[in-house]
Each structure stands twice: as C-alpha cells, then as structure tokens.
Amino acid sequence: MDAAxxxxxxxxxxxxxxxxxxxxxxxxxSNYRPEVVMNHVYFTAQRDGAGLAAELAAELRGAGAAPRVYAVEPTGAWEDDPNVTDKKFPGNPTRSYRSAAPLRVVGEVHDWTRLSPEALQAWRDRLSTLLADERAEILN
Structure with missing residues (x-):
C-alpha cells in the first residue's frame, strides 16, 4: 500500500x-477464532479502535489479561483490512490495516478511551452473534 x-x-x-x-x-x-492461525498482523490509525481490540482480546483471553495499546510502525507492505473494508463498511472508515510483515513497537499508549461496561457488553454480544454464524469467516 502507498503510505501516503x-x-x-x-x-x-x-x-x-x-x-x-x-x-x-x-x-x-486469532483472538476471535482461536482455531485460525493468522497470516497477518492487524493495526489501525485509530487509537480507540486499537483500544477496542485490546479490550475484546482481554475478554477472550480471560482473567488477568490487561488490555494494552501500542504505537507501531509497519516494517513492510500493508493493505486495507478486508475483514472490515468494503465487506462491512464502504471504503475504510475504521482506518484498519494488515501486514504480512512485522510491526515494530515504538511505544505504549496510555491515553486511549476505555469502554464503559455497557458498551463492552454490547461489543461482546455483537461479536458472539457474529462468531455463532457458521458463514462468518476471517479473511486471512
């Protein structure tokens, strides 16, 4: 992808x-389908979007798993995340990407917005419904 x-x-x-x-x-x-080994690393240009992913990962990983957000830089080519781009949202409003190359951690971010318990439950419910659908797949 063109970084511009x-x-x-x-x-x-x-x-x-x-x-x-x-x-x-x-x-x-995968945090969402543990039977799937991911061919890409996913990232976003939205700090709070990464926070949402961290909180959902913490939910899926269980007690003691603290959600964390890191600033990262791609070390190679990257592309729009096809799991959300055009499949669920026209274009890429979530600014979500993936890369088959590693991402380098450049720092931890502490000023991301935590979800309220109600908002987190709504996301859990949405994710549970999605994962229960046999037709739902992760584009890997």
Whole structure:
C-alpha cells in the first residue's frame, strides 16, 4: 500500500506486555477464532479502535489479561483490512490495516478511551452473534 494513503500514526491493541523495539509477527492464533492461525498482523490509525481490540482480546483471553495499546510502525507492505473494508463498511472508515510483515513497537499508549461496561457488553454480544454464524469467516 502507498503510505501516503494513511500516514498514521498506527496502533495495535493486545494483551501482550511489549517493549519498544519488539516485533509483532504473523503466525499467532486469532483472538476471535482461536482455531485460525493468522497470516497477518492487524493495526489501525485509530487509537480507540486499537483500544477496542485490546479490550475484546482481554475478554477472550480471560482473567488477568490487561488490555494494552501500542504505537507501531509497519516494517513492510500493508493493505486495507478486508475483514472490515468494503465487506462491512464502504471504503475504510475504521482506518484498519494488515501486514504480512512485522510491526515494530515504538511505544505504549496510555491515553486511549476505555469502554464503559455497557458498551463492552454490547461489543461482546455483537461479536458472539457474529462468531455463532457458521458463514462468518476471517479473511486471512
């Protein structure tokens, strides 16, 4: 992708405890379908979007998994995330991307907006409905 289409900064939400310089690499299990090993690393240009991903990952990982948001930079080519781009939203309003190359952690972000318990429950319900649909798939 041409970086001029979105100059960032970019963010990744996770439960992992990472340090500046660490690389996020493909080959991990999906937070949403653990039977799927991901071929890409996902990121967004929206800090709170990464926060949402972190909070949902924490929910899926269980007790003790703290949601964290990191500022990241792609180390290689990247593209729009086809799981949301045009499939669910025309264009890329979520500014969500993926890369088969690693993402480098450039810092931890602490000023992202946490969801209220009610908003988090609404997202959990939405995700549960989506994952219950046998036709729903992750474009990997």
């Amino acid at each position: 289409l979105d100059e960032g900064p970019f963010f990744h939400g996770t439960t992992a405890d990472l340090e500046v310089g660490d690389l996020l690499t493909p080959g991990r299990r």
